Each structure stands twice: as C-alpha cells, then as structure tokens.
Amino acid sequence: YYIVAWSLFLTGGLINAFMLMGYLPNNFFTMYSSQIGSVLEVALLSLALADRINMMREQQAQIVLEAGQNLERVNQQLATSNRLKDEFLATLTHELRTPMNGVIGSLELMQMLPMDSELSLYQQTAADSAQDMMGMVNGILTLTQLQAGKLYAVNEPFSLRRLMADLRRQYVGAAQVKHLSFVIELDDSLPDSLLGDVSKLQQCMGCLLDNAIKFTKAGSVILKITGKSDNQQRYSVRIDVIDSGIGFSRLDEAALYQTFFQVDSSMTREYGGLGIGLAICRQLIELVGGTLSHQSEPGRGSCFTLRLELCRSEVESQRCTSVIHTI
Numbered sequence: 001y002y003i004v005a006w007s008l009f010l011t012g013g014l015i016n017a018f019m020l021m022g023y024l025p026n027n028f029f030t031m032y033s034s035q036i037g038s039v040l041e042v043a044l045l046s047l048a049l050a051d052r053i054n055m056m057r058e059q060q061a062q063i064v065l066e067a068g069q070n071l072e073r074v075n076q077q078l079a080t081s082n083r084l085k086d087e088f089l090a091t092l093t094h095e096l097r098t099p100m101n102g103v104i105g106s107l108e109l110m111q112m113l114p115m116d117s118e119l120s121l122y123q124q125t126a127a128d129s130a131q132d133m134m135g136m137v138n139g140i141l142t143l144t145q146l147q148a149g150k151l152y153a154v155n156e157p158f159s160l161r162r163l164m165a166d167l168r169r170q171y172v173g174a175a176q177v178k179h180l181s182f183v184i185e186l187d188d189s190l191p192d193s194l195l196g197d198v199s200k201l202q203q204c205m206g207c208l209l210d211n212a213i214k215f216t217k218a219g220s221v222i223l224k225i226t227g228k229s230d231n232q233q234r235y236s237v238r239i240d241v242i243d244s245g246i247g248f249s250r251l252d253e254a255a256l257y258q259t260f261f262q263v264d265s266s267m268t269r270e271y272g273g274l275g276i277g278l279a280i281c282r283q284l285i286e287l288v289g290g291t292l293s294h295q296s297e298p299g300r301g302s303c304f305t306l307r308l309e310l311c312r313s314e315v316e317s318q319r320c321t322s323v324i325h326t327i
Contacts, residue, residue, distance in 0.1 A: 001048030005041040012037020086144045093141035100137060104130045135210075142203065143276050146283045151200075153288045157313035158198035160190060160225070166202065167223065171209050180213065181220035190227045190235060193313040200284045201308075204292075205239060207277040208304045212243035219244030219301070227310075239306040247296045 012033040019030035029036075107127040115123065145151045164184050175182035205223070212221045224240040282292045290308030 001044050001051060005044035005048065008044070009037045009041040012040075086148050089140055090144045090148070093137050093144070096137045097134070097141075100130060100134050104134065139276055139280060142280050142284075146280065146287075151284075151287060153197045153200065155195050155197065157193055157195055159192055160194055161186065161192050163198060163202060164223075164225070167205060167209065170206065171213060171221075174210075174213050175221055178213065178217070180216055180218070182213075183220060183222045185222065185224040187226040189229075190225065190237070191312055194235070194310045195313050196308070196310045197288045200288055204281045204284050204306060205241070207281040208241040208306075211277055212241050212245065212302070212304075216243045216245035216301070234309055234311050237306075237308055237310050240303055241305075242301065242303045244301040247298045247300050247302050249296075249298055 012035070015024060015030055015033035018024045019026055019033070024030050104127065107123060107130060110123050111127075142151070164186055168182070168184055172182050209221065209223065220243070222240070222242040224242065225237065226240075227235045227237040229235045278292075285292050285306055285308065288308060290306055292304065292306055294302060294304045296302035
C-alpha cells in the first residue's frame with residue numbers, strides 16, 4: 001500500500017512537470033495529474049493504515065491468547081504442585097506420628113522406673129517437648145486435611161463435663177508452670193449429654209486455650225461455657241476463652257485467621273508456634289456449623305468466642321443435621 005501510494009503520487013507529479021515543460025500535451029489528465037496522484041495516495045495510505053491497525057489487533061489477540069494459555073498452564077502446574085505438597089505434608093505428618101508416639105510412650109514408661117530428681121527433670125522436659133512436637137504434627141495434619149477437603153463433621157453423643165475435665169487436665173499444668181489462674185465456668189443449665197463433633201470442638205477449644213496460656217505472662221485464663229434453649233431440645237452454646245495477656249490491636253479478620261499469620265514476626269522467636277492455630281480453629285468450627293469471633297486490646301488481653309448449636313443426645317441426630325456444614 002505504501003509503495004503504490006507514493007509511486008502514484010510521484011507519477012502524478014512527473015506527468016504534471018513534463019506537461020509544463022512541453023513534453024506532454026496539455027489536457028485535463030496532465031493538468032490535474034498531481035492532484036489525482038495525491039488523492040490516490042491519500043486513499044491508499046488510509047487503506048494501509050487500516051490494514052496496519054487490523055494486523056496489530058490480530059497480533060494483540062494472538063498475544064492475549066498465548067498469554068491465557070500460558071497462564072492456564074502455569075495454574076495447572078501450581079495446582080499440581082499444591083496437591084503434591086499437601087499429599088507430601090499429609091504423608092510426612094502421618095509418618096512422623098509413629099516414631100513420636102514411640103518416643104512419648106517410652107518417656108511415659110520411664111516414669112514408672114525409680115529415678116533421681118535430676119534424671120526425672122530431664123525425663124519430664126523430654127516428655128513435654130515430645131508432646132509439643134506431637135501437637136505441631138497434629139496441627140499440620142489437620143491443616144492439610146482441611147485444605148484437601150477430607151475432614152467432615154460427625155454427629156455423636158458426648159459428655160460436656162467430661163470434655164471440660166479433659167481440657168482442665170490437659171492445660172492446667174501449663175498454666176501452673178506460668179503461675180496463671182486457670183478457671184473453667186460451666187453453665188449449670190446446660191445438659192451434660194449433647195450431640196456434636198466432640199473431637200473437632202475439643203481441638204478448637206484446645207487451640208484457643210493454648211494461645212491464651214502462651215500469650216499470657218501473668219493473671220488468668222478463663223474458659224466460660226454458657227447456653228440457652230428455646231425448646232429444651234436444641235441449645236445455642238457460647239464458649240468464651242478469656243485471657244489477661246498481651247492482646248493485639250484491631251486487625252482485619254481475613255488477616256488474623258489466615259494460615260501462618262503472626263501479628264508480629266518477633267512473636268515467633270519469643271513465643272514459638274507455626275501461626276496455624278487460629279486458621280485451623282476457624283475452619284473446624286465452621287465445619288461443624290459454628291462461628292468464631294474475637295475482641296482484644298493491646299496490654300489488656302483477648303476474648304475469643306465460639307458460637308454453635310448443639311442438641312440433647314436424646315434427640316435423634318437427624319434433627320440436628322441442619323446445623324452441620326462441610327467446607
């Protein structure tokens with residue numbers, strides 16, 4: 001288009017010049033040949049520009065198509081990588097639990113043997129460290145199962161007061177080591193026998209209690225369970241874990257409950273932990289149809305609240321399935 005356009009323009013100019021020099025006759029075509037060449041040039045240059053624009057559009061569309069295909073390929077690779085990572089973590093944690101159970105069992109058997117005070121102290125330190133390691137392994141395993149969608153809520157009878165006794169036995173030692181007051185307040189109006197997923201509920205409450213004791217240097221940790229019922233069959237249960245610890249400033253919930261999140265990076269060095277407890281707790285409580293919320297002020301402690309609905313164990317489990325969800 002460009003070559004033909006400029007050729008016509010130059011040809012028109014040459015014809016007009018030869019006419020003025022007398023080499024060509026003076027007629028309409030020779031007199032206006034330069035103008036005719038200019039018009040044809042403009043028309044062809046317009047076509048050339050339009051063709052160039054269409055070509056650039058086609059190239060852009062091709063680039064966008066190739067970019068989309070590359071992005072889809074990368075997404076597939078990332079999805080495969082994440083799946084393999086989750087499978088690896090799940091396998092690793094399963095394999096780690098076997099030797100860890102052996103270590104814990106051996107340390108518990110050592111308690112039955114006569115030992116002097118120094119050796120007994122070493123044994124207790126090793127047992128506590130092994131229990132901490134097992135807790136981390138179980139947390140990672142639960143997280144990978146949640147991400148893979150392999151955990152489901154179950155509905156079975158359990159004893160609420162036995163659950164409180166288990167939690168007291170599990171965490172009272174850690175509170176006493178830090179000279180903290182550990183209090184459990186249970187509403188007497190709540191029945192002892194309820195229907196729900198006790199293992200996931202205990203894990204949620206354990207995560208909150210572990211954080212409360214970990215981030216409290218002095219004062220108390222309170223576990224408060226209250227509830228109310230409209231028809232004496234289904235109870236709206238509220239569980240508060242209140243501490244007088246360091247607290248934290250107002251944070252976006254999406255940030256606070258995300259995986260591997262720490263309010264301050266220095267906390268990892270001072271308090272330890274993987275930063276997955278609250279993420280696991282929220283996903284587990286949502287799995288059983290409940291909610292998790294919090295209130296906190298820096299230097300004044302925190303209060304984490306679990307809300308969920310539970311039924312009496314005498315009621316058939318089908319009547320409570322409406323409050324069970326899966327994620």
